[in-house]
Amino acid sequence: MKLINGFSKLSKLEKINWLAACFTQSPEAFIQQVTSWQHEDDSVQKVIDGFTENAIANFALPYSIAPNFMINGKLYAVPMVIEESSVVAAASSAAKFWQERGGFHAKVLGTVKLGQVHFLWQGNSARLRELFPAIKNYLLHSADDLTENMRKRGGGITDIELVDFETVEPNYFQLRVSFETCDSMGANFVNSVLERFADRLELFFTSSELLKDAERDVEVIMSILSNYTPDCIVRAWAECPIASFSELARSQGMDAQSLADRFAMAVRIAQIDPYRATTHNKGIYNGIDAVVLATGNDFRAIEACGHTYASRDGQYRSLSSCTLQDGNLRFQLDIPLAMGTVGGLTALHPLAKYSLEILGNPSAEELMCITACVGLAQNFAAVRSLITTGIQQGHMKMHLTNILNHLQATEAQAVAAQQYFQNQTVSFSAVRAFLDLHQ
Numbered sequence: 001m002k003l004i005n006g007f008s009k010l011s012k013l014e015k016i017n018w019l020a021a022c023f024t025q026s027p028e029a030f031i032q033q034v035t036s037w038q039h040e041d042d043s044v045q046k047v048i049d050g051f052t053e054n055a056i057a058n059f060a061l062p063y064s065i066a067p068n069f070m071i072n073g074k075l076y077a078v079p080m081v082i083e084e085s086s087v088v089a090a091a092s093s094a095a096k097f098w099q100e101r102g103g104f105h106a107k108v109l110g111t112v113k114l115g116q117v118h119f120l121w122q123g124n125s126a127r128l129r130e131l132f133p134a135i136k137n138y139l140l141h142s143a144d145d146l147t148e149n150m151r152k153r154g155g156g157i158t159d160i161e162l163v164d165f166e167t168v169e170p171n172y173f174q175l176r177v178s179f180e181t182c183d184s185m186g187a188n189f190v191n192s193v194l195e196r197f198a199d200r201l202e203l204f205f206t207s208s209e210l211l212k213d214a215e216r217d218v219e220v221i222m223s224i225l226s227n228y229t230p231d232c233i234v235r236a237w238a239e240c241p242i243a244s245f246s247e248l249a250r251s252q253g254m255d256a257q258s259l260a261d262r263f264a265m266a267v268r269i270a271q272i273d274p275y276r277a278t279t280h281n282k283g284i285y286n287g288i289d290a291v292v293l294a295t296g297n298d299f300r301a302i303e304a305c306g307h308t309y310a311s312r313d314g315q316y317r318s319l320s321s322c323t324l325q326d327g328n329l330r331f332q333l334d335i336p337l338a339m340g341t342v343g344g345l346t347a348l349h350p351l352a353k354y355s356l357e358i359l360g361n362p363s364a365e366e367l368m369c370i371t372a373c374v375g376l377a378q379n380f381a382a383v384r385s386l387i388t389t390g391i392q393q394g395h396m397k398m399h400l401t402n403i404l405n406h407l408q409a410t411e412a413q414a415v416a417a418q419q420y421f422q423n424q425t426v427s428f429s430a431v432r433a434f435l436d437l438h439q
């Protein structure tokens with residue numbers, strides 16, 4: 001019997017017991033394992049359980065630190081939450097590399113958040129455009145009570161545009177609303193204002209004296225923020241003389257110019273080919289998502305936006321670019337990042353709060369800069385490996401620990417294996433064979 005009504009009403013233990021009985025091979029082991037993944041402090045557990053419905057346990061991911069990030073002249077130790085073995089090591093290594101070359105630089109190019117009210121109106125667009133100044137004026141003040149606090153912090157509604165989709169879909173129009181949400185990501189604020197606008201838009205059409213009776217037929221379809229925020233964007237870059245790649249190049253039997261050329265070519269390939277661009281950008285998001293998660297921000301929103309932005313000219317392309325000019329290599333990332341440092345999970349999740357403290361309690365703009373630089377560092381580390389040793393060497397070295405844990409190696413075996421595999425190719429079977437020989 002696997003269908004259940006009222007699951008959400010069960011206690012946590014009742015939920016676990018039901019799952020154990022219906023879906024697991026060894027219910028007792030399952031119950032023991034799942035119940036062990038609870039925070040020892042009940043008040044903290046209560047907060048975590050409150051994030052979603054039907055929480056039965058906490059799902060652990062490593063909370064790591066990538067130190068030595070020099071960004072705009074300031075040093076950061078960056079918290080990252082990610083399960084992929086080599087990501088933090090790669091970020092740390094790239095951070096160190098660039099710290100010795102002037103560090104990363106970043107600036108916020110815009111912080112505009114967007115929302116939409118989608119509606120149908122049985123009239124022509126010229127007449128709607130004529131009415132729009134009055135509609136806009138009416139709407140702008142209709143949410144004063146909701147925007148009061150945000151306005152005190154320097155934000156609020158910054159514009160409302162009328163977008164006409166009539167040629168694509170009969171009678172379909174849109175209000176595209178711009179917001180400044182200061183240090184908050186602002187999703188709740190934006191959605192509350194939009195729902196107010198939806199309500200007042202209908203009221204305007206039904207009650208305004210500017211309209212004839214035949215013009216009152218309006219229907220709001222939906223109102224919601226848009227996660228596509230191309231003007232909430234940050235630019236991160238790192239730049240150094242090509243000659244300063246000499247040591248790295250020499251270790252690969254190359255000269256610095258050839259290495260820089262290969263690097264720039266690899267980035268150009270990701271501009272040209274969507275198959276490569278997807279993997280290239282995935283490497284960027286390895287770093288971005290890890291910081292976004294660690295700081296309690298919404299990684300789905302940030303990924304969705306970035307991938308749309310990467311397709312803004314009609315083809316999916318690399319988010320980063322590389323130029324070689326006047327003997328310098330400049331590696332740059334333009335990436336939309338709608339992040340917040342107040343509200344949402346940032347204050348609720350105990351570790352997210354500490355992540356922000358470790359970063360020096362940054363403003364949202366400073367956090368955008370830090371996050372973009374980690375994305376750029378991650379991208380740099382991946383492409384540097386790809387055009388030199390390949391990524392498997394570093395990746396499998398990190399993965400060795402996972403394999404050793406999986407095979408339940410003893411401490412002594414693990415130490416011996418780490419030593420042995422420094423010069424050997426790591427694979428699951430090679431590690432198993434090694435352990436068999438070193439019982």
Ligand code: MEV
Binds near residue numbers: 279282284286386
């Ligand atoms: C692996 O998680 C990420 C990379 O594939 C990124 C890239 O290929 O640029 C290494």
